[in-house]
Amino acid sequence: MIEQSRKKEKSTQNKDSGESKINSSVFKLWNRKLHIYAGLYFLLFIWLFSISGLLLNNPEWTISNYWPEREITHFQKEIVQPSESGDLEIAKNLMNQLLIRGEIHETGWGDSEDEFRLQVRRPGQMISIETNFEKNLADMTEIRVNSWGVIRMLHTFTGAKNQTDEKRNWILTKIWSFSIDALAAGLIIMVFSGLYMWYLLSRKRIMGIIFLGLGTGCCLFFLFGITLFL
Amino acid sequence: MKKRSKPPSKIVYRWVRNLHLYIGLFISPFLLIYAISVFFLNHDWKPWSDAETEKVSYSISVPDEENSRELARQIMQQLQITGEMNWVNHNQNSNSLSFPVDKPGLKKVIRVNLDDGSAEVERQKTGVWDAMVFLHEMPGSHLVSIRGNWIYVRIWGWLADATVYFILFVTASGVYMWSVMKAERKSGLIFLGLGVFTFFSIIAVMLR
Secondary structure: OHHHHHHHHHHHHHHHHHHHHHHHHHHHHHHHHHHHHHHHHOHHHHHHHHHHHHHHHOOOOOOOOOHHHOEEEEEEEEOOOOOOOOHHHHHHHHHHHHOOOOEEEEEEEOOOOOEEEEEEEEOOEEEEEEEEOOOOEEEEEEEEOOHHHHHHHHHHOOOOOOEOOOOOOOHHHHHHHHHHHHHHHHHHHHHHHHHHHHHHOHHHHHHHHHHHHHHHHHHHHHHHHHHHHO | OOOOOOOHHHHHHHHHHHHHHHHHHHHHHHHHHHHHHHHHHHOOOOHHHHOOEEEEEEEOOOOOOOOHHHHHHHHHHHHOOOOEEOOOEEEOOOOEEEEEEEEOOEEEEEEEEOOOOEEEEEEEEOHHHHHHHHHHHOOOOOOOOOOOOOHHHHHHHHHHHHHHHHHHHHHHHHHHHHHOOHHHHHHHHHHHHHHHHHHHHHHHHHHO
């Protein structure tokens, strides 16, 4: 009787450990797949932000110095005074009339009620518009930068620092900003899935601890150490 | 018995895999700093903006110096303040000097009356999230002429550049390792294709 119950217990234990082994190997498999697929999906995004990060960090490089090579164009167009109220709505109406697309970065009024100005931005292009509703005219200044400038602007194009009532008033700014969040989340996932994969490699543990420790030490020193001790 | 040597492709693969692993581990904490701070920068969140400030007054001997930046540097030495100096504002009318000095997680503003040598230091502890944002943005492209005036910001700048080169290596080696894995080729291609499509479609529509 005791023998039988022991056997039953053992088989239940085996079953449990078998199930947990399957669960753990399924997790290992999907963790690995997630690491690979996230890396492949975000590959171009990672390259873009890495290269643009280098450009931002090294303004003395010739290719980073795109601003002096910018092209400036001035032109004038006829407009009709918008019937809307609210700066953003007026700006959107004017952009439709002038066939301009982009994120409205700034709006404002001049000395009189007939003078309205706005600035529209998108990677590679900035347009400043000064309108005169009395004369039905818009004076426009367009600034265009080269491809390196576009790459650099993509790094910081979030619409977060707009001086308007609505942050991210262009659908593509919203999409790009969401992509940046997704990339950040993807990187965090890749870091942790990579750490888990390394943890499973018992033969690489010591060397791994040394490299991870070096990186962690550097980061902790810069995050806390230089403020606390220097 | 003679030991059979491994084919060169296997040796290359093993080296690439080890380098991918160890370099990846080294840059992991850097990537976390950059990735976490993205959420604050992308949404202009500043949970530290309400952090309390404290003001302390000092009396200093005003250095005989014409150059505002050098004057600010000498004042920092007297006050034993270290950190990355930002834009120096020398107000000729009131004969006063003010400049911010930042460190990860700590912001200071120094205001000096150059007539009587009275100095006020405003100090704000901004915490770890702001420290991450500070490191994300440093050295950056603003105030090029004075950026990196604190040695630690210069060192961080080199580390930030190194992180980028390591990321480029880790991603390229990752693609290489995936390309030799037959089992993941098809599904990997789908994800790579989806990523390429998303990336180029957003950029193409934005620049059109």
